[in-house]
Amino acid sequence: MSDKVKVTIDGITVEVAPGTSILNAARQIGGDIVPPAMCYYSKLEGSGGKCRTCIVKVSKGSEKDPRPMPKLVASCRTTVMDGMEVMNITSPEVIEARSGVVEMLLINHPLDCPVCDQAGECDLQNLSYEHGLQKTRYEFERRTFDRIDIGDKIQLHMNRCILCYRCVFTADQITNKRVHGILNRGDHSEISTYIQTAVDNDFSGNVIDVCPVGALTDKSFRFKNRVWFTKPIDAHRDCPTCSGKVTLWYKGEDVIRVTARKDIYGEVEEFICNTCRFDKKKTADWVIEQPTQISDTSVISSNHYETLKPLPVIQPNPKLQEANKIELEKTTKF
Amino acid sequence: MARKLLLEHINVPGINTLDVYRQKGGYRAVEKALKTLTPDEVVEEVKKSGLRGRGGAGFPTGMKWSFLAKPEGVARYLVCNADESEPGTFKDRYLMTHIPHALIEGMIVSSFALGANTSYIYVRGEMMPQIRILERAIAEAKNAGFLGKNILGSGYDLELYVQPGGGAYICGEETALLESLEGKRGNPRIKPPFPAIAGLYGCPTVVNNVESIAAVVPIINDGGDEYAKIGIGRSTGTKLISASGNLVRPGVYEIDLGLPVEEFIYSDEYCGGIANGKRLKATVAGGSSVPILPANLTLKLANGEPRLMSYESLSEGGFATGTMLGSGGFIAFDEDQCIVRNTWNFSRFYHHESCGQCSPCREGTGWMEKVLHRLEYGHGKMSDIDLLVDVSKKIEGNTICPLGDAAAWPVASAIRHFRDEFEWHVKEPVKSLNTNYGLANYAEPIAKAVTTEN
Numbered sequence: 001m002s003d004k005v006k007v008t009i010d011g012i013t014v015e016v017a018p019g020t021s022i023l024n025a026a027r028q029i030g031g032d033i034v035p036p037a038m039c040y041y042s043k044l045e046g047s048g049g050k051c052r053t054c055i056v057k058v059s060k061g062s063e064k065d066p067r068p069m070p071k072l073v074a075s076c077r078t079t080v081m082d083g084m085e086v087m088n089i090t091s092p093e094v095i096e097a098r099s100g101v102v103e104m105l106l107i108n109h110p111l112d113c114p115v116c117d118q119a120g121e122c123d124l125q126n127l128s129y130e131h132g133l134q135k136t137r138y139e140f141e142r143r144t145f146d147r148i149d150i151g152d153k154i155q156l157h158m159n160r161c162i163l164c165y166r167c168v169f170t171a172d173q174i175t176n177k178r179v180h181g182i183l184n185r186g187d188h189s190e191i192s193t194y195i196q197t198a199v200d201n202d203f204s205g206n207v208i209d210v211c212p213v214g215a216l217t218d219k220s221f222r223f224k225n226r227v228w229f230t231k232p233i234d235a236h237r238d239c240p241t242c243s244g245k246v247t248l249w250y251k252g253e254d255v256i257r258v259t260a261r262k263d264i265y266g267e268v269e270e271f272i273c274n275t276c277r278f279d280k281k282k283t284a285d286w287v288i289e290q291p292t293q294i295s296d297t298s299v300i301s302s303n304h305y306e307t308l309k310p311l312p313v314i315q316p317n318p319k320l321q322e323a324n325k326i327e328l329e330k331t332t333k334f
Numbered sequence: 335m336a337r338k339l340l341l342e343h344i345n346v347p348g349i350n351t352l353d354v355y356r357q358k359g360g361y362r363a364v365e366k367a368l369k370t371l372t373p374d375e376v377v378e379e380v381k382k383s384g385l386r387g388r389g390g391a392g393f394p395t396g397m398k399w400s401f402l403a404k405p406e407g408v409a410r411y412l413v414c415n416a417d418e419s420e421p422g423t424f425k426d427r428y429l430m431t432h433i434p435h436a437l438i439e440g441m442i443v444s445s446f447a448l449g450a451n452t453s454y455i456y457v458r459g460e461m462m463p464q465i466r467i468l469e470r471a472i473a474e475a476k477n478a479g480f481l482g483k484n485i486l487g488s489g490y491d492l493e494l495y496v497q498p499g500g501g502a503y504i505c506g507e508e509t510a511l512l513e514s515l516e517g518k519r520g521n522p523r524i525k526p527p528f529p530a531i532a533g534l535y536g537c538p539t540v541v542n543n544v545e546s547i548a549a550v551v552p553i554i555n556d557g558g559d560e561y562a563k564i565g566i567g568r569s570t571g572t573k574l575i576s577a578s579g580n581l582v583r584p585g586v587y588e589i590d591l592g593l594p595v596e597e598f599i600y601s602d603e604y605c606g607g608i609a610n611g612k613r614l615k616a617t618v619a620g621g622s623s624v625p626i627l628p629a630n631l632t633l634k635l636a637n638g639e640p641r642l643m644s645y646e647s648l649s650e651g652g653f654a655t656g657t658m659l660g661s662g663g664f665i666a667f668d669e670d671q672c673i674v675r676n677t678w679n680f681s682r683f684y685h686h687e688s689c690g691q692c693s694p695c696r697e698g699t700g701w702m703e704k705v706l707h708r709l710e711y712g713h714g715k716m717s718d719i720d721l722l723v724d725v726s727k728k729i730e731g732n733t734i735c736p737l738g739d740a741a742a743w744p745v746a747s748a749i750r751h752f753r754d755e756f757e758w759h760v761k762e763p764v765k766s767l768n769t770n771y772g773l774a775n776y777a778e779p780i781a782k783a784v785t786t787e788n
Contacts, residue, residue: 049734050691050692050693051692051693052692052693052732052733053693055732071732072731097728097732100694101694101728101732103728104694104697104698104701105693105697107701108700137721138701140701140704163690163691163693163696165691182519184690185504185687185688185689185690186686186688186696187690187697187700188690189689189690
């Protein structure tokens with residue numbers, strides 16, 4: 001017997017290691033069938049299960065016990081069983097429940113995307129484009145909080161928070177002194193640092209990267225620019241505290257923001273230290289690698305890198321013309 | 335007259351002291367279990383008795399106990415859930431106030447059966463008097479040698495602790511209770527793993543309601559088979575019902591499961607009918623979380639047979655025409671009560687008590703409360719009624735713990751059965767502020783009510 005288990009998600013079968021969650025199995029397949037996740041973060045232990053956007057239907061429990069699961073389950077916290085069959089985008093029930101969750105997430109979320117720094121790289125924005133309603137059915141005042149400065153580098157804008165607990169797990173797990181948690185209960189619960197104690201820690205800036213919405217923002221970048229006007233470039237430096245692998249966000253000649261590198265699911269590859277994030281904002285500090293790969297569905301990629309016209313050097317060289325045949329055809333087509 | 339098992343000696347003066355409790359046959363079960371039975375035999379007796387969890391879910395207690403993982407060298411825990419905070423339920427408080435030794439005796443026997451050497455009683459924070467009563471009773475039991483090291487020379491050790499909670503409804507959910515007991519924020523855990531595998535401090539744990547644990551005492555005294563003779567079908571034994579609302583004699587009653595609902599409400603032995611000569615309009619049969627039923631469906635099943643107080647009979651008909659026994663919080667509403675206001679009140683409770691961990695419950699409970707508030711105060715719209723149904727559907731089943739379901743069911747069922755009254759609130763906004771919709775057709779023969787569809 002092999003030590004891999006077979007799981008079928010939306011008709012696509014994949015073999016994964018035992019103990020893998022449905023969500024991670026779906027990520028191994030990739031594509032449209034990957035459930036969206038707002039609170040799950042593979043780098044943070046114990047995260048997930050809270051936002052309920054990743055719910056899926058288990059239509060067959062396992063080879064041994066083929067009964068379907070009675071309720072929709074959170075795919076990020078349900079482990080696969082051998083022979084399990086999962087329905088995500090093929091189940092109307094899941095799609096409906098998910099749009100319900102998105103609606104719930106949005107009823108108290110201010111629609112201030114035009115002035116929010118996260119706009120353009122916001123998970124909730126993407127999610128609501130895909131699943132949300134055109135118009136809200138919520139006709140009451142939204143809950144509001146005052147903005148809180150957490151130290152001199154980070155600002156907490158609690159109105160936008162969706163209580164995913166990612167920053168709480170980050171504070172718990174990658175920093176050694178926890179000064180960050182949840183106060184109160186229900187829809188008036190809030191992230192707090194207990195009377196605004198400054199989070200004084202080398203890695204505290206990572207809470208900005210893990211935040212799926214614009215609740216935690218980089219004060220040195222606030223209102224400086226829209227992300228889609230900036231150019232992300234991968235770079236590294238020799239950092240004594242962290243890996244030093246970052247993305248630099250350029251506006252013209254200036255580095256206006258430094259973040260950790262994110263993968264296609266919006267999760268950082270490696271956490272970076274505050275020195276790299278906040279203090280090294282000159283090109284000279286960094287070794288430039290390459291332009292960051294940005295998904296072409298992202299608004300960030302809408303402005304740059306896409307030159308349809310082949311470079312002038314190709315024109316006189318028949319060999320290069322042959323190699324760039326497809327590109328040239330595109331030019332004529334457009 | 336039905337036999338009382340739990341409340342037999344409730345009126346004996348001084349039954350809250352060890353001496354009087356022992357004179358009345360108390361702690362016989364401890365002696366019997368520790369001296370003559372093995373732990374597995376105790377579990378077997380409880381299984382035979384068919385005892386089902388009295389906290390609300392009705393899961394067979396013996397089966398729950400047999401699921402407990404028993405790895406070598408790992409401590410096991412028994413935790414008693416005395417965080418009774420369901421609106422309409424007050425049986426556990428009554429039991430703990432008046433006959434605390436019944437719970438302690440049950441805890442000793444149950445801990446012995448599960449092999450737990452440390453057990454906890456997690457009491458709701460508001461019940462400070464009960465906490466003191468229990469602590470006094472534990473001290474008495476310890477002095478008499480029923481707790482501590484080598485109980486009654488059997489070689490079995492048990493320490494029993496009382497832990498006050500912070501007064502949060504959500505901490506009555508077993509995994510949230512365990513989190514709270516560990517000293518953390520009382521958020522429900524994501525299951526699996528279930529507490530039987532990894533509960534308190536990561537060790538196998540059983541969490542039982544106060545009444546379930548107290549019921550172990552008569553089961554051991556008389557034997558599981560004797561206990562199973564009481565009741566009807568798979569609903570065995572007796573159940574404490576907290577009767578409240580517009581009844582002549584509200585209070586805690588011990589009934590044999592299978593008693594007709596009509597007899598429970600109207601007979602002189604129990605509630606004695608509806609107060610002030612009014613007529614019954616609706617009931618909530620098992621605490622605020624269960625679906626509300628109009629009078630006709632409370633007394634009779636959809637097929638015309640009488641409805642009984644048992645797990646099966648109350649849930650007969652599913653959500654369309656049934657409800658649940660739940661924790662036994664029986665609330666009766668007379669013809670002058672407003673269902674919209676009551677639904678809003680329940681909704682307000684769930685909004686206040688949602689832990690805020692998962693999105694549908696956190697946001698949805700507040701939304702429902704606001705819409706119901708609008709309806710109650712005459713600013714509602716016709717579309718609000720369907721909106722409520724839709725929101726409750728989107729909460730139900732999509733949350734980590736059952737609080738989401740508990741918040742959705744009362745709203746969904748109130749609209750299912752009392753839609754006319756909600757519509758009347760929209761059509762007559764001014765009138766509805768001062769007068770009530772009244773009994774309408776809610777007590778009429780069933781065929782009419784069943785056609786109200788959802």
